[in-house]
Amino acid sequence: MTTFDELQDLDREAIIGTYARLPAWFVRGEGARLWDHEGAEYLDFLTGISVSSVGHCHPKVVEAIREQAGTLIHTSNLFYTEPMVRLAQRLRANSLGGRVFFTNSGAEAVEAALKLARRAKRGGDIVVVHGGFHGRTYGALSATPQESKQEPFAPLVPGFTAVPPTVDAVNHAVTENTAAVLVEPIQGESGVHPIPVEVLRAAREACDVHGAALIFDEIQTGLARTGALWAWHDLGVEPDAMTTAKALGGGLPIGALVTNGGFEEVFQAGDHGSTFAGGPVPCAAALAVLDIVEDPALHERVKALGARLKAGLETLPRVTTVRQRGLMVGFDVEAVKAPDVVRNALVEQRLVANATGPSTIRLLPPLIVGEQEIDSALDRLAAVLT
Numbered sequence: 001m002t003t004f005d006e007l008q009d010l011d012r013e014a015i016i017g018t019y020a021r022l023p024a025w026f027v028r029g030e031g032a033r034l035w036d037h038e039g040a041e042y043l044d045f046l047t048g049i050s051v052s053s054v055g056h057c058h059p060k061v062v063e064a065i066r067e068q069a070g071t072l073i074h075t076s077n078l079f080y081t082e083p084m085v086r087l088a089q090r091l092r093a094n095s096l097g098g099r100v101f102f103t104n105s106g107a108e109a110v111e112a113a114l115k116l117a118r119r120a121k122r123g124g125d126i127v128v129v130h131g132g133f134h135g136r137t138y139g140a141l142s143a144t145p146q147e148s149k150q151e152p153f154a155p156l157v158p159g160f161t162a163v164p165p166t167v168d169a170v171n172h173a174v175t176e177n178t179a180a181v182l183v184e185p186i187q188g189e190s191g192v193h194p195i196p197v198e199v200l201r202a203a204r205e206a207c208d209v210h211g212a213a214l215i216f217d218e219i220q221t222g223l224a225r226t227g228a229l230w231a232w233h234d235l236g237v238e239p240d241a242m243t244t245a246k247a248l249g250g251g252l253p254i255g256a257l258v259t260n261g262g263f264e265e266v267f268q269a270g271d272h273g274s275t276f277a278g279g280p281v282p283c284a285a286a287l288a289v290l291d292i293v294e295d296p297a298l299h300e301r302v303k304a305l306g307a308r309l310k311a312g313l314e315t316l317p318r319v320t321t322v323r324q325r326g327l328m329v330g331f332d333v334e335a336v337k338a339p340d341v342v343r344n345a346l347v348e349q350r351l352v353a354n355a356t357g358p359s360t361i362r363l364l365p366p367l368i369v370g371e372q373e374i375d376s377a378l379d380r381l382a383a384v385l386t
């Protein structure tokens, strides 16, 4: 039997050190709970960064994966498979009505969106927003205007312009040479910062005037996280294309670029591709996830639970600002370091959360979380912050 110390040593020896790991070794999950190697139970208010949104090992997701894994795991995009087609039909019907390109991750969905926009405009600039995050591959990284992430990997892909989230900046940046504006309606990795709706509206208008594509990155905000199936459903601004990933596969790797009807003929056979993307097992899992997250009753519940969590956070010591849309919550703390709070919450209170910066903590509980679990998480945070 391996001890936790041994596992940490083996990890350090064999895994390239790109992740600053927190001291927990999880072996099992169910609903909003995780269990570690010693059987200790944790409340999971991070859900693998909004991946396990329907809860760990949701029975319908597990059943869909088991059934598909025992039938057919992989063929190739050289052939037709049914789960992929059914999933694409569901995604277009619940969003933008056009066609879908499947990927294995969020960054790859962003890459597909960037390639589509440049192919449609025969080149052109991509306008992105300060503080945004779109992934770690070269195109997605070039769209992520954060010095610490970009600088060590220069030179990046050319043709990206980063602007602050203001109407004037967007109007100034979008020109006839713009291929796309790429933006998260609510920035996740930067600590849950909603983009003002008038900025999204200005981007919509500027894209219409200049023939550019408005692309929403809904990788973190989508699939009912904010209390709407897609965040833009509540904003009154419709993009031309959007990316999704994270929660889509219920824990299996899958992402997608979803378009409206304006891009039907842009990509031709051979223009883009992926060996694994749209495989039967992740698509079967995603169909089960959609059965759960498309339910309007869940959306109402997510809004109510999010409001409860926000109200509770606002009463805690050392908490300054709380930013919340549905169950996507970021809050700032003073006189303590957010990474220390997160570590103490994990070790002392068995609450899983995440620090997105030196003074910002993010909570992304499962959408199936209960009132009592919300209250328990608040008690655990109070114990760490007091």
Ligand SMILES: *Cc1c(COP(=O)(O)O)cnc(C)c1O
Pocket: 105, 106, 107, 108, 110, 133, 134, 135, 136, 184, 188, 189, 217, 218, 219, 220, 221, 245, 246
């Ligand atoms: C997580 C995330 C990505 C990157 O997704 P990966 O699956 O890690 O490649 C891109 N955009 C947003 C908004 C994200 O939250």
